[in-house]
Amino acid sequence: MTTRDEVENLIARVGLGDRVAFSALYDATSAKLFGVCLRILNDRAEAEDALQEVFVKIWQKADTYAANGYSPMTWLITLARNLAIDRLRMRKAGSVDIDEVYDLADSGPTPEAAALASSERKQIDGCLDELKPDRADAVRGAYLDGYSYNELAARYDVPLNTMRTWLRRSLINLKDCLTR
Incomplete structure (x- = not known):
């Protein structure tokens, strides 16, 4: 078993580009880091790939490691854990099981409902065409475009009560037309 000081020394040497120290660090810590990756990913092949990425990160970031009184394994395990969690998140976001997809309902109308x-x-539209053009436009403005009675009265330059009368009578005419 490698001691804490030995692991810190190996990380420091890896930070200087020492390949022999990197190999020794791998031999001393890979089993533990593989276990961390495997526990999170629950897939042996993916855990092996993640472990390889972990050691690439260790090689790249070893010079940033600062011995601060904590175990150097904490730093190594944190790198492995974070990388495995990132892979797990990518796996969940990027793929969907095909068996789950076919049960999704189309939110659009059925062909019958669309017809x-x-x-x-x-x-x-045919009933609206039977109205005077300005009345039909006022109905569309009020009930399809969301214009207020005041806005429509101003647009057609008529008093507010006249606009209300136009709309009320137009709706009565539309109702009669639609029930024929």
Whole structure:
């Protein structure tokens, strides 16, 4: 078993680019770091790939390690744990099991509902065409575009009560047309 001071020394030497120290550090810590990766990823092949990435990071970041009184294994395990969690997140975000996908319902209307809506839309458009053009535009503005009665009265340069009367009478005419 390698002591804490020996691991710190190996990390310091790896930070200076010592390949022999890197090999010794791998031999001393790879089993523990592999266990961390395997526990998180729950897939042996992926854990092996993650371990390889961990040691690449160790090689790249060993010069940033500062002996601060904590175990150097804490630093190494943190690197392994964070990398494994990142891989786990990418796995969850990037793939979906095909068996789960086929059960997803289409949120759009069914073909029958779409055909019915199209037919109703044509009927409503036909009834709107029977109104005077300014009345039909006012109805569209109020009920489709969300304009207020005041805005419509200003647009058509009529008093507010006149606009209310236009809209009320137009809706009565539309109702009669749609029930024929």
